[in-house]
Amino acid sequence: MISFELTEEQRMIRDTVVAFATDEIRPAARLADETGTIPQALIEQAWELGLVRGAIPEEYGGYGDARSAVTGTIVAEELAFGDLSTAIHVLTPRLIAFPVVEFGSSEQRIRILKDFASDKFVAGTSAFLEPRFDFDASALATTAVSDGTDYLLNGAKCCVPLADDSANILIFATTNRDLEFRGVDGFLVPRATPGLTIVGREQNMGLKGLATFEVKLENCRIGKDSRLSGETPFNFTRIVSQGRVAMAAMAVGVARAAYEYAKDYAKERKAFGVPIATKQAIAFMLAEMATEIDATRLLAWEAAACLDRGEDALIESSQARNYAAQSALMVTDNAVQILGGHGYIREHPVEMFLRNARSFAVIEGVATV
Amino acid sequence: MIDFEFEPQVRAQLKMYHAVAEGMMRPISREYDEREHEKPWPFYEAMWSAAQNLGPGSTSEGSSKGDGAAKLRNLYTCLSTEELCWGDAGLFLSIPNPGLGGAAVAAAGTPEQKERFLKRFREGKPKWGAMAITEPGCGSDSAAITTTATRDGDDYLINGTKIFCTAGEMSAEKSEGFVVVWATLDRSAGRAGIKPFVVEHHTPGMTVTRVENKLGIRASDTAMIVFDNCRVPANHLLGSAEVKPTGGFKDVMATFDATRPIVAAMAIGVGRAALDYVRDFLKDQKVPIRYGLSPRRLTTVERDFMEMEVQLKAARLLTWRAAWMLDMGMRNSLEASMAKAKAGKAVTLITQKAVELLGPIGYSRKVLVEKWMRDAKINDIFEGTQQINLMIIARRILDYSSKELN
Numbered sequence: 001m002i003s004f005e006l007t008e009e010q011r012m013i014r015d016t017v018v019a020f021a022t023d024e025i026r027p028a029a030r031l032a033d034e035t036g037t038i039p040q041a042l043i044e045q046a047w048e049l050g051l052v053r054g055a056i057p058e059e060y061g062g063y064g065d066a067r068s069a070v071t072g073t074i075v076a077e078e079l080a081f082g083d084l085s086t087a088i089h090v091l092t093p094r095l096i097a098f099p100v101v102e103f104g105s106s107e108q109r110i111r112i113l114k115d116f117a118s119d120k121f122v123a124g125t126s127a128f129l130e131p132r133f134d135f136d137a138s139a140l141a142t143t144a145v146s147d148g149t150d151y152l153l154n155g156a157k158c159c160v161p162l163a164d165d166s167a168n169i170l171i172f173a174t175t176n177r178d179l180e181f182r183g184v185d186g187f188l189v190p191r192a193t194p195g196l197t198i199v200g201r202e203q204n205m206g207l208k209g210l211a212t213f214e215v216k217l218e219n220c221r222i223g224k225d226s227r228l229s230g231e232t233p234f235n236f237t238r239i240v241s242q243g244r245v246a247m248a249a250m251a252v253g254v255a256r257a258a259y260e261y262a263k264d265y266a267k268e269r270k271a272f273g274v275p276i277a278t279k280q281a282i283a284f285m286l287a288e289m290a291t292e293i294d295a296t297r298l299l300a301w302e303a304a305a306c307l308d309r310g311e312d313a314l315i316e317s318s319q320a321r322n323y324a325a326q327s328a329l330m331v332t333d334n335a336v337q338i339l340g341g342h343g344y345i346r347e348h349p350v351e352m353f354l355r356n357a358r359s360f361a362v363i364e365g366v367a368t369v
Numbered sequence: 370m371i372d373f374e375f376e377p378q379v380r381a382q383l384k385m386y387h388a389v390a391e392g393m394m395r396p397i398s399r400e401y402d403e404r405e406h407e408k409p410w411p412f413y414e415a416m417w418s419a420a421q422n423l424g425p426g427s428t429s430e431g432s433s434k435g436d437g438a439a440k441l442r443n444l445y446t447c448l449s450t451e452e453l454c455w456g457d458a459g460l461f462l463s464i465p466n467p468g469l470g471g472a473a474v475a476a477a478g479t480p481e482q483k484e485r486f487l488k489r490f491r492e493g494k495p496k497w498g499a500m501a502i503t504e505p506g507c508g509s510d511s512a513a514i515t516t517t518a519t520r521d522g523d524d525y526l527i528n529g530t531k532i533f534c535t536a537g538e539m540s541a542e543k544s545e546g547f548v549v550v551w552a553t554l555d556r557s558a559g560r561a562g563i564k565p566f567v568v569e570h571h572t573p574g575m576t577v578t579r580v581e582n583k584l585g586i587r588a589s590d591t592a593m594i595v596f597d598n599c600r601v602p603a604n605h606l607l608g609s610a611e612v613k614p615t616g617g618f619k620d621v622m623a624t625f626d627a628t629r630p631i632v633a634a635m636a637i638g639v640g641r642a643a644l645d646y647v648r649d650f651l652k653d654q655k656v657p658i659r660y661g662l663s664p665r666r667l668t669t670v671e672r673d674f675m676e677m678e679v680q681l682k683a684a685r686l687l688t689w690r691a692a693w694m695l696d697m698g699m700r701n702s703l704e705a706s707m708a709k710a711k712a713g714k715a716v717t718l719i720t721q722k723a724v725e726l727l728g729p730i731g732y733s734r735k736v737l738v739e740k741w742m743r744d745a746k747i748n749d750i751f752e753g754t755q756q757i758n759l760m761i762i763a764r765r766i767l768d769y770s771s772k773e774l775n
Contacts, residue, residue: 001441002374002441003371004690005371006370010371137663263766277769278769278773283764284756284763286767291710294687295707298683298690299679304371309374323683
């Protein structure tokens with residue numbers, strides 16, 4: 001039955017995360033953007049919320065919470081409302097932990113998940129995106145070829161968050177290109193494996209607080225037991241969808257941050273003797289921004305609800321993500337416009353929100369629900 | 370819990386509405402677009418007798434049956450509205466039912482008045498209800514109404530001219546229906562003085578002086594009604610006669626909270642008609658729509674189509690939320706205006722794009738796509754224009770009164 005009501009638990013989680021995002025993440029956002037570093041204390045505080053460890057089964061040292069994409073969507077939005085770089089950073093270990101929970105063998109679970117049973121933040125990541133203008137998740141250029149005993153990985157990945165600090169990287173590579181999404185597999189590759197090179201930290205227009213890396217794979221040889229192969233058959237489509245829903249939700253968070261800042265500003269800032277928000281030209285922009293934020297959130301929830309019903313949700317999540325990429329850009333650009341010259345100055349955060357929002361149409365696979 | 374799925378019985382009901390849209394509306398869609406002002410009486414008779422058994426759906430009165438639909442009445446009205454407007458929005462608007470007049474009675478009337486005025490829609494011959502609010506000199510600024518109601522013994526005398534009254538002719542002169550006319554008891558009291566009056570069909574002094582020729586929704590009559598010393602009994606004033614700041618106009622707003630999601634759903638029905646047509650057309654032309662692909666690898670046609678599709682979905686989700694909130698007893702003025710503003714604009718653009726994508730075929734009156742483009746536009750105008758809804762959204766989010774933001 002149709003319902004737009006969060007569960008009691010989801011409301012509690014949302015309230016906790018939005019308070020953390022407002023009180024702790026946002027005040028640190030500008031400095032993180034300028035220095036390229038997120039304070040370790042902030043990362044540890046976020047870790048204590050159990051956003052990664054929560055979904056790890058108790059037998060592997062986690063809290064064994066039921067995983068819900070809808071709840072994940074709510075968390076992603078609220079964290080990104082604080083700061084996109086920080087949101088992605090603190091959720092990055094999910095990129096390897098969650099697929100291992102969902103698709104890993106018991107041996108793989110033991111090996112990988114124990115890292116994240118820690119009381120301290122532990123980095124782990126996955127490598128998804130590739131440095132090509134026509135990158136397509138259904139046609140990865142990174143290949144995994146079996147020589148009977150081992151796999152040889154070849155290709156280039158980019159926008160791999162926290163690669164340098166991760167002990168293991170989950171690498172997505174094509175084993176059979178004709179099968180598109182179904183021809184992709186996930187490989188658990190230790191960071192120190194010969195043939196895997198972390199090229200260097202990337203410099204992007206936004207997401208500057210987040211350390212992302214280009215990763216090269218040249219005849220990187222790994223054992224057969226590195227391929228994700230548990231009781232639930234590996235489903236790359238679901239992983240792609242989970243990532244797209246997360247990005248859609250984060251886009252809502254960034255857009256909301258910009259919208260609220262611009263709204264408050266417009267009520268304060270006076271021109272011709274009255275607050276600029278009392279002028280239709282500004283008020284109507286804000287009305288449209290608010291509407292698009294809500295519409296985008298509903299699209300993200302709808303896709304997440306599909307995932308929670310066990311569907312692949314490829315269409316729904318792609319719709320949500322593509323829509324979100326547009327709406328977040330529109331909203332953050334309008335926010336800069338409402339602040340006028342002040343919006344262009346780095347003293348206000350809206351220019352940072354705009355730079356961060358630009359990532360959604362370009363980057364994917366850096367977050368999951 | 371967040372959920373976007375229908376129960377099986379709702380799915381079954383929607384199938385039935387879809388069958389009506391496909392089997393009874395589409396076949397006469399073009400005919401009553403071309404023969405404006407003519408009436409498809411067999412369709413009316415069929416819809417009327419079906420409504421006697423159906424319960425909630427095409428009527429804004431709804432049903433008090435104890436089925437699951439009662440709880441989410443507004444939401445399910447939106448669902449059935451989408452299906453029927455997928456068939457034909459003009460015909461949908463002309464279906465005999467209490468319409469906006471009934472919605473006003475339901476929102477502003479006493480229990481006794483609801484029974485007295487709405488009973489007729491459950492018996493006898495097809496009837497219509499209409500609402501008259503817009504005047505030649507005021508539309509969106511409905512507080513500037515000049516039509517007056519003057520007390521005269523046990524009656525009120527109504528004087529003034531109303532325009533753009535949907536189903537006005539059918540309600541006033543072609544059936545045993547009624548028109549709810551908004552008139553002011555005291556112009557100096559502003560909004561507070563504006564009250565709704567039920568004027569029975571064929572009341573002396575009420576005359577339909579003109580039926581408009583329109584861009585679209587031509588199957589629905591849009592009337593000008595002149596009230597010239599039109600005498601109505603005092604107990605036809607809906608609710609209280611007391612002029613106080615909280616009464617009167619607030620009831621108009623309460624009506625809009627319920628009707629705006631329905632208008633949004635109408636828009637979505639028209640948009641879906643166009644989208645479905647384009648989808649089938651592209652399939653027929655062997656033009657694939659490749660979902661999940663990077664937008665950078667798509668053709669323009671694919672991008673346009675997907676954009677239309679997701680815009681429609683976004684509008685639909687906003688609409689469902691607004692209706693659901695009303696069903697949950699939550700205040701939904703903000704969300705209703707968001708739904709209406711989004712749906713009105715999105716569907717106007719979707720149908721325009723549909724004509725473009727089909728080229729000369731889309732422009733031809735041989736197919737219905739050009740009609741849907743004409744039909745769609747009204748949804749961005751009536752029940753509050755795009756701009757009025759943006760104004761309402763803006764006031765709500767900024768916490769401004771109508772004095773502070775206008």
